[in-house]
Amino acid sequence: MVVAITGASAGIGRALAVELSKRGARLALAARRTDKLNELNHELGGRHLVVPCDVADADACAAFVTQTYNYFGVLDTLVCNAGYGLLRTVVETTPAEWQAIIATNVYGTTNCIRAAVPLMLKQELRDRWRGQIMIVSSCLARRSGPDAGAYSATKAAQLSIAEALRLELDEQQIAVTSVHPIGTLSDFFDQAEARSGRKARRSVGEPTQTPEQVSIRMVRGIEQPCVEVWPYAMSRWVFGAATLFPKLTDGMVKRRWQRGVL
Template identity: 35%
Template sequence: MSKIIFITGASRGFGKLWAKALLERGDKVAATARNIDDLADLIAGYGEAVLPIQLDVNDREAGFAAVEKANKHFGRIDVLINNAGFGLFGAIEETTEQQARDQMETNFFGLLWLTQAVVPIMRAQKSGHIIQVSSFLGLVTLPVLGIYNASKYAVNGLSETLASEVKGFGIHVSLVEPNGFSTDWSGASAVQAEPIEAYAPVKKAFFEGATPDSWGNPEATTNAVLQLIDSENPPLHFLLGKIAYSGVKQVYGERLAEFEAWKEVAVEAHGH
Protein backbone atom coordinates (compact mmCIF):
# COMPACT_ATOMS: atom_id res chain seq x y z
CA MET A 1 0.00 0.00 0.00
CA SER A 2 1.32 3.44 -0.89
CA LYS A 3 2.29 5.79 1.91
CA ILE A 4 1.66 9.49 2.43
CA ILE A 5 4.93 11.32 3.02
CA PHE A 6 5.36 14.92 4.17
CA ILE A 7 8.87 16.16 3.41
CA THR A 8 10.42 19.57 4.01
CA GLY A 9 13.25 21.06 1.97
CA ALA A 10 12.20 19.15 -1.15
CA SER A 11 13.62 21.70 -3.59
CA ARG A 12 17.15 20.26 -3.72
CA GLY A 13 19.65 17.81 -2.25
CA PHE A 14 18.40 14.88 -0.22
CA GLY A 15 14.87 16.26 -0.14
CA LYS A 16 14.48 16.33 -3.92
CA LEU A 17 16.18 12.94 -4.39
CA TRP A 18 14.06 11.19 -1.78
CA ALA A 19 10.82 12.83 -2.90
CA LYS A 20 11.41 11.62 -6.47
CA ALA A 21 12.24 8.09 -5.31
CA LEU A 22 9.10 7.93 -3.19
CA LEU A 23 6.90 9.24 -5.99
CA GLU A 24 8.54 6.92 -8.50
CA ARG A 25 7.55 3.85 -6.49
CA GLY A 26 3.95 5.02 -6.06
CA ASP A 27 3.88 6.88 -2.75
CA LYS A 28 2.17 10.26 -2.43
CA VAL A 29 4.21 13.22 -1.28
CA ALA A 30 3.44 16.58 0.28
CA ALA A 31 6.60 18.45 -0.73
CA THR A 32 7.54 21.79 0.78
CA ALA A 33 10.01 24.45 -0.34
CA ARG A 34 10.59 28.14 0.34
CA ASN A 35 10.11 28.76 -3.40
CA ILE A 36 7.36 26.61 -4.86
CA ASP A 37 8.80 27.10 -8.37
CA ASP A 38 11.62 24.76 -7.31
CA LEU A 39 9.06 21.94 -7.17
CA ALA A 40 7.95 22.37 -10.80
CA ASP A 41 9.73 19.21 -11.98
CA LEU A 42 7.99 17.10 -9.33
CA ILE A 43 4.61 18.54 -10.31
CA ALA A 44 5.28 17.97 -14.02
CA GLY A 45 6.52 14.44 -13.49
CA TYR A 46 4.06 13.09 -10.93
CA GLY A 47 0.90 15.19 -11.16
CA GLU A 48 -1.66 14.66 -8.41
CA ALA A 49 0.61 12.31 -6.48
CA VAL A 50 2.53 15.37 -5.28
CA LEU A 51 1.09 18.22 -3.23
CA PRO A 52 3.43 21.24 -3.49
CA ILE A 53 3.40 23.56 -0.47
CA GLN A 54 5.27 26.84 -0.13
CA LEU A 55 6.77 26.87 3.36
CA ASP A 56 9.42 28.64 5.40
CA VAL A 57 9.87 26.17 8.27
CA ASN A 58 10.85 29.05 10.58
CA ASP A 59 7.19 30.16 10.52
CA ARG A 60 5.48 28.00 13.16
CA GLU A 61 1.95 28.98 12.17
CA ALA A 62 2.65 28.26 8.50
CA GLY A 63 4.14 24.90 9.44
CA PHE A 64 1.01 23.86 11.30
CA ALA A 65 -1.14 25.05 8.38
CA ALA A 66 0.97 23.09 5.89
CA VAL A 67 0.65 19.87 7.87
CA GLU A 68 -3.10 20.37 8.20
CA LYS A 69 -3.39 21.03 4.45
CA ALA A 70 -1.55 17.81 3.64
CA ASN A 71 -3.64 15.81 6.09
CA LYS A 72 -6.90 17.13 4.63
CA HIS A 73 -5.71 16.61 1.06
CA PHE A 74 -4.48 13.02 1.43
CA GLY A 75 -6.54 11.93 4.43
CA ARG A 76 -3.55 10.96 6.57
CA ILE A 77 0.21 11.43 7.01
CA ASP A 78 2.21 8.24 7.40
CA VAL A 79 5.71 9.70 7.43
CA LEU A 80 7.16 13.12 8.23
CA ILE A 81 10.67 13.74 6.92
CA ASN A 82 12.11 16.87 8.54
CA ASN A 83 14.82 17.57 5.99
CA ALA A 84 15.02 21.38 5.75
CA GLY A 85 18.25 22.87 7.09
CA PHE A 86 21.56 24.47 6.16
CA GLY A 87 25.21 24.54 7.16
CA LEU A 88 26.98 27.39 8.95
CA PHE A 89 30.74 27.41 8.58
CA GLY A 90 32.91 29.37 10.98
CA ALA A 91 34.72 29.17 14.29
CA ILE A 92 32.48 29.80 17.29
CA GLU A 93 34.21 33.12 18.03
CA GLU A 94 33.60 34.22 14.44
CA THR A 95 29.85 33.56 14.48
CA THR A 96 27.52 36.53 14.83
CA GLU A 97 24.45 36.46 17.04
CA GLN A 98 22.15 36.58 14.02
CA GLN A 99 23.98 33.72 12.27
CA ALA A 100 23.71 31.56 15.40
CA ARG A 101 20.02 32.35 15.86
CA ASP A 102 19.27 31.71 12.17
CA GLN A 103 21.03 28.35 12.35
CA MET A 104 19.04 27.22 15.38
CA GLU A 105 15.81 28.71 14.02
CA THR A 106 15.89 26.56 10.89
CA ASN A 107 17.75 23.42 11.94
CA PHE A 108 16.14 23.03 15.37
CA PHE A 109 13.03 25.15 15.81
CA GLY A 110 11.73 24.59 12.27
CA LEU A 111 12.00 20.85 12.85
CA LEU A 112 10.32 21.20 16.26
CA TRP A 113 7.32 23.08 14.85
CA LEU A 114 6.65 20.49 12.14
CA THR A 115 7.06 17.69 14.68
CA GLN A 116 4.56 19.32 17.04
CA ALA A 117 2.13 19.78 14.15
CA VAL A 118 2.20 16.15 13.00
CA VAL A 119 2.20 14.30 16.34
CA PRO A 120 -1.55 14.85 17.08
CA ILE A 121 -2.42 13.51 13.62
CA MET A 122 -0.27 10.41 14.02
CA ARG A 123 -1.50 9.93 17.58
CA ALA A 124 -5.10 9.92 16.32
CA GLN A 125 -4.13 7.46 13.56
CA LYS A 126 -2.29 5.31 16.14
CA SER A 127 0.57 5.07 13.65
CA GLY A 128 3.27 7.14 12.02
CA HIS A 129 7.00 7.57 11.49
CA ILE A 130 8.85 10.82 12.18
CA ILE A 131 12.20 10.95 10.42
CA GLN A 132 14.50 13.75 11.55
CA VAL A 133 17.39 14.50 9.20
CA SER A 134 20.14 15.22 11.68
CA SER A 135 23.84 14.52 11.09
CA PHE A 136 26.63 12.39 12.46
CA LEU A 137 27.63 15.79 13.85
CA GLY A 138 24.78 15.36 16.27
CA LEU A 139 26.84 12.55 17.81
CA VAL A 140 30.41 13.80 17.33
CA THR A 141 31.84 17.21 16.45
CA LEU A 142 34.15 18.82 13.93
CA PRO A 143 35.82 22.23 14.21
CA VAL A 144 34.57 25.15 12.10
CA LEU A 145 31.00 23.83 12.40
CA GLY A 146 30.34 24.57 16.07
CA ILE A 147 26.86 26.10 15.81
CA TYR A 148 25.80 23.54 13.22
CA ASN A 149 27.05 20.78 15.54
CA ALA A 150 25.04 22.34 18.37
CA SER A 151 21.87 22.48 16.28
CA LYS A 152 22.14 18.79 15.45
CA TYR A 153 22.92 17.82 19.05
CA ALA A 154 19.73 19.67 19.96
CA VAL A 155 17.79 17.76 17.30
CA ASN A 156 19.13 14.47 18.66
CA GLY A 157 18.25 15.30 22.26
CA LEU A 158 14.76 16.39 21.25
CA SER A 159 14.14 13.34 19.10
CA GLU A 160 15.43 10.76 21.57
CA THR A 161 13.05 12.24 24.15
CA LEU A 162 10.19 12.32 21.64
CA ALA A 163 10.72 8.64 20.83
CA SER A 164 10.18 7.70 24.47
CA GLU A 165 7.06 9.86 24.71
CA VAL A 166 5.20 8.71 21.58
CA LYS A 167 6.16 5.03 21.40
CA GLY A 168 2.91 4.06 23.15
CA PHE A 169 0.91 5.81 20.42
CA GLY A 170 2.36 3.63 17.66
CA ILE A 171 4.66 6.41 16.42
CA HIS A 172 8.26 5.61 15.48
CA VAL A 173 11.05 8.20 15.51
CA SER A 174 14.28 7.89 13.53
CA LEU A 175 17.32 10.16 13.36
CA VAL A 176 19.03 10.02 9.97
CA GLU A 177 22.68 10.91 10.64
CA PRO A 178 24.67 11.33 7.41
CA ASN A 179 28.32 12.21 7.06
CA GLY A 180 29.18 14.75 4.35
CA PHE A 181 27.60 14.12 0.96
CA SER A 182 28.11 15.86 -2.37
CA THR A 183 25.00 18.02 -2.17
CA ASP A 184 25.06 21.83 -2.09
CA TRP A 185 24.95 21.74 1.75
CA SER A 186 28.55 22.99 1.85
CA GLY A 187 28.14 25.09 -1.31
CA ALA A 188 25.29 27.36 -2.36
CA SER A 189 23.18 26.54 0.70
CA ALA A 190 25.95 27.23 3.22
CA VAL A 191 26.55 30.39 5.25
CA GLN A 192 30.12 31.51 5.96
CA ALA A 193 31.10 33.51 9.05
CA GLU A 194 33.50 36.46 8.71
CA PRO A 195 36.99 34.95 9.23
CA ILE A 196 39.37 35.77 12.07
CA GLU A 197 42.97 35.17 11.01
CA ALA A 198 43.86 33.33 14.24
CA TYR A 199 41.68 30.41 13.14
CA ALA A 200 43.31 30.02 9.71
CA PRO A 201 45.47 27.03 10.82
CA VAL A 202 42.43 25.23 12.27
CA LYS A 203 40.48 25.76 9.06
CA LYS A 204 43.41 24.74 6.90
CA ALA A 205 43.76 21.46 8.79
CA PHE A 206 40.02 20.86 8.63
CA PHE A 207 39.68 21.38 4.89
CA GLU A 208 42.91 19.58 4.02
CA GLY A 209 41.73 16.59 6.03
CA ALA A 210 38.80 16.08 3.67
CA THR A 211 39.44 13.93 0.59
CA PRO A 212 37.13 13.14 -2.34
CA ASP A 213 36.37 9.85 -0.60
CA SER A 214 35.13 11.75 2.46
CA TRP A 215 32.02 12.84 0.58
CA GLY A 216 29.29 10.29 -0.09
CA ASN A 217 27.22 9.98 -3.26
CA PRO A 218 23.74 11.41 -2.52
CA GLU A 219 22.02 9.06 -4.97
CA ALA A 220 23.35 6.08 -3.00
CA THR A 221 21.26 7.09 0.04
CA THR A 222 17.92 6.55 -1.65
CA ASN A 223 17.69 2.78 -1.17
CA ALA A 224 18.73 3.10 2.47
CA VAL A 225 16.04 5.69 3.19
CA LEU A 226 13.36 3.61 1.44
CA GLN A 227 14.36 0.64 3.61
CA LEU A 228 14.10 2.85 6.69
CA ILE A 229 10.61 4.00 5.72
CA ASP A 230 9.47 0.42 5.01
CA SER A 231 10.88 -1.06 8.21
CA GLU A 232 8.34 -2.30 10.76
CA ASN A 233 10.87 -1.69 13.53
CA PRO A 234 12.99 1.27 12.36
CA PRO A 235 16.09 2.28 14.35
CA LEU A 236 16.24 5.45 16.43
CA HIS A 237 19.75 6.22 15.14
CA PHE A 238 20.42 5.57 11.45
CA LEU A 239 23.91 6.45 10.21
CA LEU A 240 24.43 7.18 6.52
CA GLY A 241 27.90 6.75 5.07
CA LYS A 242 31.10 4.95 5.97
CA ILE A 243 32.72 8.07 7.43
CA ALA A 244 29.81 8.46 9.85
CA TYR A 245 30.10 4.85 10.97
CA SER A 246 33.86 4.82 11.54
CA GLY A 247 33.95 8.32 13.06
CA VAL A 248 31.16 7.69 15.57
CA LYS A 249 32.56 4.29 16.54
CA GLN A 250 36.00 5.78 17.24
CA VAL A 251 34.73 8.76 19.25
CA TYR A 252 32.31 6.69 21.34
CA GLY A 253 35.09 4.23 22.16
CA GLU A 254 37.26 7.11 23.33
CA ARG A 255 34.42 8.52 25.44
CA LEU A 256 33.78 5.21 27.17
CA ALA A 257 37.49 4.90 27.96
CA GLU A 258 37.52 8.41 29.43
CA PHE A 259 34.44 7.68 31.55
CA GLU A 260 36.16 4.58 32.92
CA ALA A 261 39.35 6.51 33.67
CA TRP A 262 37.38 8.95 35.84
CA LYS A 263 34.88 6.45 37.20
CA GLU A 264 36.11 6.44 40.81
CA VAL A 265 36.09 10.23 41.02
CA ALA A 266 32.62 10.37 39.48
CA VAL A 267 31.16 7.74 41.81
CA GLU A 268 32.71 9.38 44.89
CA ALA A 269 31.09 12.68 43.88
CA HIS A 270 27.68 11.08 44.45
CA GLY A 271 28.30 11.52 48.17
CA HIS A 272 26.79 8.27 49.49
Protein backbone atom coordinates in the same frame (compact mmCIF):
# COMPACT_ATOMS: atom_id res chain seq x y z
CA MET B 1 1.92 5.86 1.94
CA VAL B 2 1.76 9.59 2.48
CA VAL B 3 5.11 11.21 3.24
CA ALA B 4 5.61 14.92 3.99
CA ILE B 5 9.13 16.18 3.29
CA THR B 6 10.57 19.57 4.25
CA GLY B 7 13.46 20.81 2.11
CA ALA B 8 12.25 18.84 -0.92
CA SER B 9 13.44 21.41 -3.47
CA ALA B 10 17.05 20.18 -3.57
CA GLY B 11 19.60 17.63 -2.41
CA ILE B 12 18.63 14.84 -0.05
CA GLY B 13 14.97 15.88 0.25
CA ARG B 14 14.56 16.01 -3.51
CA ALA B 15 16.28 12.64 -4.03
CA LEU B 16 14.07 11.11 -1.33
CA ALA B 17 10.96 12.45 -3.07
CA VAL B 18 12.08 10.86 -6.36
CA GLU B 19 12.73 7.47 -4.69
CA LEU B 20 9.46 7.46 -2.76
CA SER B 21 7.45 8.57 -5.78
CA LYS B 22 8.91 5.67 -7.82
CA ARG B 23 7.59 3.34 -5.11
CA GLY B 24 4.09 4.82 -5.35
CA ALA B 25 4.07 7.06 -2.27
CA ARG B 26 1.98 10.23 -2.27
CA LEU B 27 4.04 13.19 -1.18
CA ALA B 28 3.71 16.65 0.32
CA LEU B 29 6.70 18.70 -0.78
CA ALA B 30 7.73 21.79 1.21
CA ALA B 31 10.48 24.40 0.80
CA ARG B 32 10.80 28.12 0.09
CA ARG B 33 11.62 27.75 -3.65
CA THR B 34 8.22 26.73 -4.97
CA ASP B 35 9.43 26.92 -8.59
CA LYS B 36 11.80 24.01 -7.82
CA LEU B 37 9.03 22.09 -6.04
CA ASN B 38 6.63 22.60 -8.95
CA GLU B 39 9.31 21.41 -11.41
CA LEU B 40 9.89 18.33 -9.27
CA ASN B 41 6.18 17.61 -8.99
CA HIS B 42 5.83 17.97 -12.74
CA GLU B 43 8.75 15.55 -13.26
CA LEU B 44 7.04 13.08 -10.93
CA GLY B 45 3.73 13.18 -12.79
CA GLY B 46 2.05 16.08 -10.96
CA ARG B 47 0.25 13.95 -8.37
CA HIS B 48 1.93 15.38 -5.27
CA LEU B 49 1.11 18.36 -3.06
CA VAL B 50 3.39 21.41 -3.19
CA VAL B 51 3.38 23.69 -0.15
CA PRO B 52 5.48 26.87 0.10
CA CYS B 53 7.02 26.81 3.56
CA ASP B 54 9.80 28.58 5.39
CA VAL B 55 10.38 26.22 8.32
CA ALA B 56 11.82 29.06 10.40
CA ASP B 57 8.21 30.29 10.62
CA ALA B 58 6.26 28.27 13.20
CA ASP B 59 2.87 29.01 11.60
CA ALA B 60 4.16 27.89 8.19
CA CYS B 61 5.29 24.55 9.69
CA ALA B 62 1.87 23.99 11.26
CA ALA B 63 0.13 24.99 8.02
CA PHE B 64 2.29 22.57 5.98
CA VAL B 65 1.45 19.61 8.20
CA THR B 66 -2.24 20.47 8.48
CA GLN B 67 -2.59 21.03 4.73
CA THR B 68 -0.93 17.65 4.08
CA TYR B 69 -3.29 15.85 6.45
CA ASN B 70 -6.39 17.60 5.13
CA TYR B 71 -5.41 16.93 1.51
CA PHE B 72 -4.53 13.23 1.83
CA GLY B 73 -6.55 12.35 4.96
CA VAL B 74 -3.49 10.66 6.47
CA LEU B 75 0.16 11.36 7.27
CA ASP B 76 2.31 8.25 7.51
CA THR B 77 5.79 9.79 7.70
CA LEU B 78 6.98 13.33 8.34
CA VAL B 79 10.57 13.89 7.19
CA CYS B 80 12.14 16.94 8.87
CA ASN B 81 14.95 17.47 6.39
CA ALA B 82 15.15 21.24 5.70
CA GLY B 83 18.36 22.72 7.00
CA TYR B 84 21.56 24.52 6.16
CA GLY B 85 25.19 24.74 7.23
CA LEU B 86 27.36 27.58 8.48
CA LEU B 87 31.16 27.72 8.46
CA ARG B 88 32.13 29.77 11.50
CA THR B 89 34.15 29.36 14.67
CA VAL B 90 32.03 29.46 17.81
CA VAL B 91 33.40 32.88 18.79
CA GLU B 92 32.77 34.36 15.34
CA THR B 93 29.14 33.19 15.23
CA THR B 94 26.95 36.22 15.85
CA PRO B 95 23.74 36.16 17.93
CA ALA B 96 21.74 36.68 14.73
CA GLU B 97 23.48 33.71 13.06
CA TRP B 98 22.80 31.50 16.10
CA GLN B 99 19.15 32.52 16.11
CA ALA B 100 18.73 31.96 12.39
CA ILE B 101 20.34 28.51 12.26
CA ILE B 102 18.46 27.31 15.34
CA ALA B 103 15.20 28.71 13.93
CA THR B 104 15.57 26.67 10.74
CA ASN B 105 17.38 23.51 11.80
CA VAL B 106 15.89 23.02 15.28
CA TYR B 107 12.60 24.93 15.52
CA GLY B 108 11.84 23.98 11.91
CA THR B 109 11.99 20.39 13.16
CA THR B 110 10.12 20.79 16.45
CA ASN B 111 7.33 22.93 14.99
CA CYS B 112 6.56 20.39 12.27
CA ILE B 113 6.62 17.60 14.86
CA ARG B 114 4.29 19.51 17.21
CA ALA B 115 1.75 19.79 14.40
CA ALA B 116 2.13 16.20 13.17
CA VAL B 117 1.97 14.12 16.35
CA PRO B 118 -1.64 14.95 17.38
CA LEU B 119 -2.77 14.05 13.85
CA MET B 120 -0.80 10.78 13.81
CA LEU B 121 -2.30 9.84 17.19
CA LYS B 122 -5.76 9.80 15.55
CA GLN B 123 -4.64 7.24 12.95
CA GLU B 124 -5.16 3.50 13.03
CA LEU B 125 -2.14 1.20 13.38
CA ARG B 126 -0.58 0.19 10.07
CA ASP B 127 2.19 -2.43 10.22
CA ARG B 128 2.60 -1.77 13.96
CA TRP B 129 2.91 2.03 13.66
CA ARG B 130 0.44 4.93 13.66
CA GLY B 131 3.00 7.13 11.97
CA GLN B 132 6.68 7.98 11.81
CA ILE B 133 8.78 11.07 12.46
CA MET B 134 12.09 11.03 10.57
CA ILE B 135 14.62 13.73 11.46
CA VAL B 136 17.57 14.41 9.14
CA SER B 137 20.38 15.20 11.53
CA SER B 138 24.04 14.49 10.64
CA CYS B 139 27.04 12.38 11.65
CA LEU B 140 28.23 15.66 13.23
CA ALA B 141 25.46 15.26 15.83
CA ARG B 142 27.85 12.91 17.61
CA ARG B 143 31.09 14.84 17.15
CA SER B 144 31.85 18.40 16.03
CA GLY B 145 34.99 20.10 14.76
CA PRO B 146 36.42 23.51 13.88
CA ASP B 147 34.10 25.89 12.00
CA ALA B 148 31.15 23.58 12.60
CA GLY B 149 30.13 24.49 16.17
CA ALA B 150 26.79 26.18 15.51
CA TYR B 151 25.77 23.77 12.76
CA SER B 152 26.71 20.66 14.77
CA ALA B 153 24.93 22.07 17.81
CA THR B 154 21.70 22.14 15.81
CA LYS B 155 22.30 18.59 14.57
CA ALA B 156 23.05 17.36 18.12
CA ALA B 157 19.85 19.08 19.26
CA GLN B 158 17.93 17.17 16.59
CA LEU B 159 19.46 13.89 17.80
CA SER B 160 18.49 14.64 21.43
CA ILE B 161 14.97 15.53 20.30
CA ALA B 162 14.73 12.24 18.38
CA GLU B 163 15.99 10.21 21.36
CA ALA B 164 13.52 11.80 23.78
CA LEU B 165 10.59 11.75 21.38
CA ARG B 166 11.10 8.08 20.48
CA LEU B 167 10.63 7.02 24.08
CA GLU B 168 7.82 9.52 24.70
CA LEU B 169 5.86 8.18 21.70
CA ASP B 170 6.76 4.52 22.06
CA GLU B 171 3.52 3.48 23.77
CA GLN B 172 1.45 5.43 21.24
CA GLN B 173 3.29 3.51 18.50
CA ILE B 174 4.70 6.45 16.59
CA ALA B 175 8.16 5.58 15.29
CA VAL B 176 10.98 8.11 15.52
CA THR B 177 14.07 7.78 13.33
CA SER B 178 17.11 10.03 13.11
CA VAL B 179 19.27 10.11 9.98
CA HIS B 180 23.03 10.76 10.09
CA PRO B 181 24.57 11.39 6.68
CA ILE B 182 28.27 12.09 6.11
CA GLY B 183 29.36 14.75 3.56
CA THR B 184 26.77 14.53 0.79
CA LEU B 185 27.22 15.95 -2.71
CA SER B 186 24.23 18.30 -2.71
CA ASP B 187 24.07 22.12 -2.80
CA PHE B 188 24.77 22.05 0.93
CA PHE B 189 28.45 23.04 0.84
CA ASP B 190 28.01 25.68 -1.91
CA GLN B 191 25.18 27.21 0.11
CA ALA B 192 27.21 27.10 3.34
CA GLU B 193 30.25 28.64 1.64
CA ALA B 194 28.18 31.41 0.06
CA ARG B 195 26.42 32.17 3.33
CA SER B 196 29.65 32.11 5.35
CA GLY B 197 31.93 33.85 2.85
CA ARG B 198 34.57 31.14 3.24
CA LYS B 199 35.53 27.80 1.75
CA ALA B 200 34.92 24.54 3.58
CA ARG B 201 38.09 22.60 4.36
CA ARG B 202 37.76 19.13 2.86
CA SER B 203 40.47 16.47 3.22
CA VAL B 204 41.69 14.70 0.11
CA GLY B 205 40.15 11.23 -0.06
CA GLU B 206 37.40 12.07 2.46
CA PRO B 207 34.42 9.78 1.75
CA THR B 208 31.25 11.39 0.42
CA GLN B 209 27.88 10.11 -0.77
CA THR B 210 25.36 11.27 -3.32
CA PRO B 211 21.87 12.42 -2.24
CA GLU B 212 20.55 9.33 -4.07
CA GLN B 213 22.68 6.98 -1.93
CA VAL B 214 21.47 8.71 1.23
CA SER B 215 17.85 8.66 0.12
CA ILE B 216 17.88 4.92 -0.63
CA ARG B 217 18.92 4.24 2.97
CA MET B 218 16.22 6.63 4.17
CA VAL B 219 13.59 4.81 2.12
CA ARG B 220 14.57 1.57 3.89
CA GLY B 221 14.17 3.39 7.21
CA ILE B 222 10.67 4.43 6.16
CA GLU B 223 9.63 1.01 4.84
CA GLN B 224 10.87 -0.65 8.07
CA PRO B 225 11.04 2.08 10.72
CA CYS B 226 14.33 1.87 12.61
CA VAL B 227 15.95 3.93 15.35
CA GLU B 228 18.82 5.50 13.40
CA VAL B 229 19.84 5.54 9.73
CA TRP B 230 23.57 5.90 9.05
CA PRO B 231 23.69 5.98 5.24
CA TYR B 232 27.48 5.47 5.24
CA ALA B 233 27.65 2.37 7.45
CA MET B 234 31.24 2.79 8.68
CA SER B 235 30.52 6.28 10.06
CA ARG B 236 28.23 4.83 12.74
CA TRP B 237 31.24 3.06 14.31
CA VAL B 238 33.75 5.86 13.73
CA PHE B 239 31.51 8.52 15.26
CA GLY B 240 30.42 6.14 18.04
CA ALA B 241 34.07 5.49 18.96
CA ALA B 242 34.75 9.24 18.86
CA THR B 243 32.36 9.76 21.78
CA LEU B 244 34.26 7.14 23.83
CA PHE B 245 37.74 8.58 23.15
CA PRO B 246 37.34 12.38 23.01
CA LYS B 247 41.02 13.28 23.50
CA LEU B 248 42.24 10.86 20.85
CA THR B 249 39.52 12.16 18.54
CA ASP B 250 40.58 15.79 19.17
CA GLY B 251 44.09 14.87 17.97
CA MET B 252 42.76 13.13 14.86
CA VAL B 253 40.37 15.96 13.98
CA LYS B 254 43.16 18.51 14.51
CA ARG B 255 45.56 16.66 12.21
CA ARG B 256 42.85 16.27 9.58
CA TRP B 257 41.97 19.95 9.87
CA GLN B 258 45.62 20.97 9.43
CA ARG B 259 45.89 18.73 6.35
CA GLY B 260 42.57 20.03 5.03
CA VAL B 261 42.63 21.58 1.58
CA LEU B 262 40.71 24.71 0.75
